Amino acid sequence: MLAHCRVLDLTDDRCNLAGHILASLGAEVIAIEPPEGTSARHIGPFAGDREDPEQSLLHWSYNRGKKSVVLDLAGDKGRNDLLKLAAGADVLIECDSPGKLASLAFGPDDLAALNPALVYASITPYGHTGPKAGWAASDVTLLASGGQLSLTGDADRPPLRVGLPQAYLHGSAEAAGAILIALSERATSGLGQHVDVSTQQSVMQATQSYMLSTALNAPLGERAAGSIRAGGIILRLGFPCKDGNVSISLLFGASAGPFTARLMRWIHEEGMLTVEDRDKDWVDYGMLLHTGEESIEEFERIKLLVEAFTLTKTKEELLDAALEKRLLIAPMWNVADVNDSKQLASRDYWEMIDVPGAGRVRFPGPMSRFSATPSTALRAPPQLGEHTEEVLLAEPRRAHVDRTHQSGADAPSAPPLQDLKVLDLMWAMAGPAYTRVLADYGATIVRIESGSSIEICRSLQPFRDNDPDPELSGIFHNVNAGKLGVSLNLGKPEAREVLRDLIRWADVLTEAFSPKAMKNWGFSYDDVRKINPDIIMVSTCLMGQTGPMAMYAGFGNLAAALSGFHSITGWPDRPPAGPFSAYTDYVAPRFTVAAVMAALEHRRMTGEGQYLDFSQAEASTHFLTPALLDYTVNGRIFEPAGNAHPRFSPHGVFPAVGEDQWVAIACETTEQRRALAGEMGLDPGEEITEEALAAWTSGQDRYATQARLQAVGVPGHVVQNSPECYEDPQLEARGHYVHLEHPNGGPMVVEGSRFALSRTPARITEVGPTLGQHTFEVLTDILGYDGDRIADLAVAEALE
Numbered sequence: 001m002l003a004h005c006r007v008l009d010l011t012d013d014r015c016n017l018a019g020h021i022l023a024s025l026g027a028e029v030i031a032i033e034p035p036e037g038t039s040a041r042h043i044g045p046f047a048g049d050r051e052d053p054e055q056s057l058l059h060w061s062y063n064r065g066k067k068s069v070v071l072d073l074a075g076d077k078g079r080n081d082l083l084k085l086a087a088g089a090d091v092l093i094e095c096d097s098p099g100k101l102a103s104l105a106f107g108p109d110d111l112a113a114l115n116p117a118l119v120y121a122s123i124t125p126y127g128h129t130g131p132k133a134g135w136a137a138s139d140v141t142l143l144a145s146g147g148q149l150s151l152t153g154d155a156d157r158p159p160l161r162v163g164l165p166q167a168y169l170h171g172s173a174e175a176a177g178a179i180l181i182a183l184s185e186r187a188t189s190g191l192g193q194h195v196d197v198s199t200q201q202s203v204m205q206a207t208q209s210y211m212l213s214t215a216l217n218a219p220l221g222e223r224a225a226g227s228i229r230a231g232g233i234i235l236r237l238g239f240p241c242k243d244g245n246v247s248i249s250l251l252f253g254a255s256a257g258p259f260t261a262r263l264m265r266w267i268h269e270e271g272m273l274t275v276e277d278r279d280k281d282w283v284d285y286g287m288l289l290h291t292g293e294e295s296i297e298e299f300e301r302i303k304l305l306v307e308a309f310t311l312t313k314t315k316e317e318l319l320d321a322a323l324e325k326r327l328l329i330a331p332m333w334n335v336a337d338v339n340d341s342k343q344l345a346s347r348d349y350w351e352m353i354d355v356p357g358a359g360r361v362r363f364p365g366p367m368s369r370f371s372a373t374p375s376t377a378l379r380a381p382p383q384l385g386e387h388t389e390e391v392l393l394a395e396p397r398r399a400h401v402d403r404t405h406q407s408g409a410d411a412p413s414a415p416p417l418q419d420l421k422v423l424d425l426m427w428a429m430a431g432p433a434y435t436r437v438l439a440d441y442g443a444t445i446v447r448i449e450s451g452s453s454i455e456i457c458r459s460l461q462p463f464r465d466n467d468p469d470p471e472l473s474g475i476f477h478n479v480n481a482g483k484l485g486v487s488l489n490l491g492k493p494e495a496r497e498v499l500r501d502l503i504r505w506a507d508v509l510t511e512a513f514s515p516k517a518m519k520n521w522g523f524s525y526d527d528v529r530k531i532n533p534d535i536i537m538v539s540t541c542l543m544g545q546t547g548p549m550a551m552y553a554g555f556g557n558l559a560a561a562l563s564g565f566h567s568i569t570g571w572p573d574r575p576p577a578g579p580f581s582a583y584t585d586y587v588a589p590r591f592t593v594a595a596v597m598a599a600l601e602h603r604r605m606t607g608e609g610q611y612l613d614f615s616q617a618e619a620s621t622h623f624l625t626p627a628l629l630d631y632t633v634n635g636r637i638f639e640p641a642g643n644a645h646p647r648f649s650p651h652g653v654f655p656a657v658g659e660d661q662w663v664a665i666a667c668e669t670t671e672q673r674r675a676l677a678g679e680m681g682l683d684p685g686e687e688i689t690e691e692a693l694a695a696w697t698s699g700q701d702r703y704a705t706q707a708r709l710q711a712v713g714v715p716g717h718v719v720q721n722s723p724e725c726y727e728d729p730q731l732e733a734r735g736h737y738v739h740l741e742h743p744n745g746g747p748m749v750v751e752g753s754r755f756a757l758s759r760t761p762a763r764i765t766e767v768g769p770t771l772g773q774h775t776f777e778v779l780t781d782i783l784g785y786d787g788d789r790i791a792d793l794a795v796a797e798a799l800e
Contacts, residue, residue: 001373001602002027004400007091013040015095015123016062017172023065025598030391031066037384045630047358054383061625065378067387081392087115088397091179095123098133108194117399118192119182123171127198130733135710138666141717142167146203147211150721152578154225158653159662159719162579163568163640169623171199177593178755181441185416185760190401194758201736201754206586209475213722215737215749216474218462220722225577230461233289236303237557239310245575246310246318247561249328253459257283259328266325267309290468323552330558332576334567335631335638346547349618351377362632367619368595372610373602415442416760423502425511428456430616431540432479434589439482440753440762446778447483451771451800471744477768481750485769486778487800495798496521501783503531510538515545525611534609536599544615556582559617564624570640584620591619654694656702662719663697663705675712740767775799
């Protein structure tokens with residue numbers, strides 16, 4: 001799909017994923033490496049534990065499919081060669097500290113003068129602007145700054161990181177979609193622009209909108225070992241079983257309540273639950289807890305009964321029952337279990353690649369399946385400098401644009417996606433979060449809801465003023481801001497006729513129903529393309545549209561369990577403790593944005609639409625590739641280790657003055673350790689034990705510690721929850737909190753875009769729609785219906 005696109009990848013081990021995603025979509029990605037090779041080559045684990053730069057599994061994970069060109073940017077020849085490549089490139093990706101490349105005359109403005117069509121993407125800890133732009137950062141400190149750390153772990157221990165570094169993966173995946181949005185705009189204007197990705201803001205997506213709590217006057221989210229704690233209620237998601245642990249979405253409301261009711265019926269059939277407990281109102285149970293009609297103590301008793309039941313079953317028995325009885329249960333698989341997944345095998349997911357010196361190696365497969373442009377296995381990770389001569393001796397290349405350069409006041413600044421029309425049949429978070437990105441950059445999104453089956457996000461905290469009104473859910477507005485809301489009863493044939501007309505209108509149809517639902521309504525892809533031959537249709541669910549688990553329903557906490565995230569997050573002496581909530585719901589949207597934008601680019605070039613079969617679990621697995629390779633290559637199963645790091649020390653989360661106040665600290669270099677020792681009053685070469693560091697931090701204010709660390713270049717950051725994020729001067733400078741008016745009156749706050757486009761920034765002017773808010777507007781202005789037609793629909797009860 002992106003075969004016409006050349007990408008220069010100047011990233012290091014932190015952000016190689018961005019270029020890898022573009023390579024998987026067909027782009028020519030050239031990794032620019034120093035003579036000693038990119039840092040990823042020197043970081044383990046290594047194949048066979050041989051510390052060979054060509055055998056780094058981290059390098060293999062995110063550099064296959066790329067070409068390797070060695071340039072020494074310390075010398076004139078290397079700099080001149082890079083300038084020649086940049087003059088004909090379409091994209092450049094870098095993750096250096098702000099200003100570093102500009103000091104070498106390779107900054108965004110420098111290269112824009114050389115190649116006005118270049119899309120220049122920067123992935124940095126806090127973004128290129130703002131008071132923290134130059135701060136030292138590490139994975140754990142970024143998780144602390146973005147709120148995710150505050151929600152993960154056991155309440156009686158420090159906040160907990162995911163076992164494998166995740167922060168920069170969020171930023172890198174974000175960057176891939178952002179780059180493709182900028183390229184889409186370039187097709188009209190002929191101009192590139194600077195894509196400025198803040199990893200801190202990207203990480204905030206992994207908090208399920210709980211960083212809005214303070215702005216909305218709602219209870220804070222708190223860490224509760226794999227559960228969700230807010231307002232005194234713990235929604236428990238993790239339970240032990242005979243041979244390990246499982247994740248259960250023990251939730252309520254119109255969407256999740258029926259699943260909970262079916263679980264309770266099963267437990268009753270097994271003789272472990274009374275009729276009275278079985279027949280509780282599991283749909284409205286959340287409201288009963290809110291009003292006090294059902295006590296928290298009673299809810300705690302129910303959870304213990306569920307635990308007693310799961311302890312009588314194995315992981316496999318519970319998964320089999322989930323498939324048979326339609327329950328929200330998933331085993332917490334480790335990397336070996338993921339490797340042996342029958343679902344992944346049935347979908348031929350894994351890619352077998354011949355790697356020099358290692359033989360055939362099994363890698364995670366495509367992030368999405370494309371009907372018109374099916375992916376093929378990527379080439380092996382490149383040897384250092386393997387393609388230097390090939391690339392440097394080739395004929396000079398020009399960026400793939402048709403327009404001439406425009407500048408100054410003539411440079412277009414219209415929203416990049418202003419002509420894109422999207423029909424959104426998504427629900428929960430992962431799907432709507434993806435279309436929210438498109439809305440931010442100008443797409444017209446028509447979102448379909450049902451009044452009889454309330455969207456689950458409308459029932460989730462945080463609520464404005466802690467009022468559980470479905471119209472006041474912070475997460476609903478956060479993932480649906482800027483969309484048009486239409487309410488249809490798709491059980492009525494008249495409503496389905498409206499949907500057919502919207503399909504004729506749309507460029508993209510995106511849905512998250514079970515594989516059978518759309519077909520039963522007459523909207524399979526074959527049906528849809530008869531209505532609109534060049535439409536792009538996206539079907540997304542946890543496990544994909546085919547295979548023995550195709551009908552498996554659930555949320556991102558279940559996909560996270562099945563993908564292996566739970567098995568690597570926790571303390572060695574305790575059950576899995578995270579990651580927080582529906583983790584793959586926060587990962588998958590980035591891959592969906594990239595996949596859809598690539599499909600749109602293919603359609604722009606060829607006129608051809610296509611079908612995307614998107615599995616949330618398959619896409620998210622790419623965030624665990626190094627651990628999966630360590631198993632397939634070395635036979636080693638990744639084990640949780642708390643906040644310990646295999647290379648950095650000291651590394652962790654340490655107490656500060658006050659109750660549950662913490663600072664994340666990571667020393668990545670000898671210089672940083674020496675600087676920290678000096679601040680602690682130790683000799684520069686003296687070992688810093690975690691006990692000594694905890695004693696030092698516990699006697700200080702957390703912000704004072706943060707300031708002292710940053711002053712000497714040590715990555716350190718206060719562990720922020722919603723109050724701290726809301727007052728964060730960096731987030732304020734980046735405009736992250738967007739204050740808007742709710743359609744029914746009163747204020748509402750949503751998060752801003754997690755990246756900035758220099759010439760065509762995001763425009764966020766409306767919160768999410770109230771139920772059916774824009775039905776009349778869409779029927780008249782978009783579909784051209786007259787009053788009689790709309791009245792007939794109302795009489796037929798097609799409109800809800």
